[in-house]
Amino acid sequence: MARIISGMGTSHVPGVGAAIDNGKTDEPYWKPLFVGFEPLRAWHRKHVPDVNIIVFNDHATSFSLDKYSTFTLGVAETFKPADEGWGPRKVPDVQGHPDLAWHILEQLIFEEFDMAVAGSLDVDHGLTVPLSIAYDQPNQWPTAVIPLCVNVIQYPQPSALRCYKLGQAIKRAVEKFDQDLTVGIWGTGGLSHQLGGERAGVVNPEFDKVFLDNIVSDPLANTRFTHTDFIREAGCEGIEMIMWNVMRGALNEKVNEVYRFYHIPVSATAYGAMILENT
Ligand code: DHB
Ligand code: FE
DSSP: OOEEEEEEEEOOOHHHHHHHHTTOTTSTTTHHHHHHHHHHHHHHHHOOOSEEEEEEOOOSSSSBTTBOOSEEEEOOSEEOBOBOSSOBOSSOOEEOOHHHHHHHHHHHHHTTOOOEEESSOOBOHHHHHHHHHHHOSOSSOSSEEEEEEEOOSSSSOOOHHHHHHHHHHHHHHHHTOOSOOEEEEEEEOOSSBOOSSTTTTOOOHHHHHHHHHHHHHOGGGGGSOOHHHHHHHHOGGGGGGHHHHHHHHTSOSSEEEEEEEEEEEETTEEEEEEEEEEO
16 A cells, blocks of 8 residues: 655745756855755655655646646656746656556546646646755656646635645545555645735745644644635735645644744745654
């Protein structure tokens, strides 16, 4: 039987990838962030699952806004880093896990989640930056990856509760897979940030702390936030936080928080990361 052993939440700010790719991690702006990554990376060196399910959003990179699905699962053998305007990042291709991905897809559809399926998908910073945060600059990524895209950029987005329920269904699906695999699940994005408009630059450490505390001990509280709550409290792009709910829903009711890191500013955002182990 396959089983989910751990979860990680992390922001996916593209500038973090650029800092790694361009050798800037020791510069004064970036250094405190990368010092904060050290315990996270040490944990990842010791806990490498066979597969990571990475919940992220495509930032209108591979999808165009005239055809945008709510939830999309990637079933390909390989996913290439996307060209987001300045050439693809020079990071390894991402190896998929088609057998597990098709199994999860089938189970989710049987459970009435109307998933879209991606037989090919170039993956943008939403997926490659978290890989770099966890694994730095290897010649190949140490795990297979199943990409799961959530629409957080075009109205109407799924609710925070729907995302949590999707995570719960993923947990059930993984546990029905008959190969002995260890699986990690990552929720990416956030935390509070707004990239444009009158409130560009908004960050809200108090709201972020409530959200992170809830992730550990009261995850249902995070399913009751509406989109308006996220926009008001965490800025327009703060809605990316609903992707952490997919991750949390896929874990056990009780989890151990093994690492938390919060740092402002990273680009226009409050950076947050958290590692959770199933108890
Ligand atoms: C930034 C953050 C994001 O989550 C994103 O997708 C793009 C840019 C930023 O702060 O620069
Ligand atoms: Fe983003």
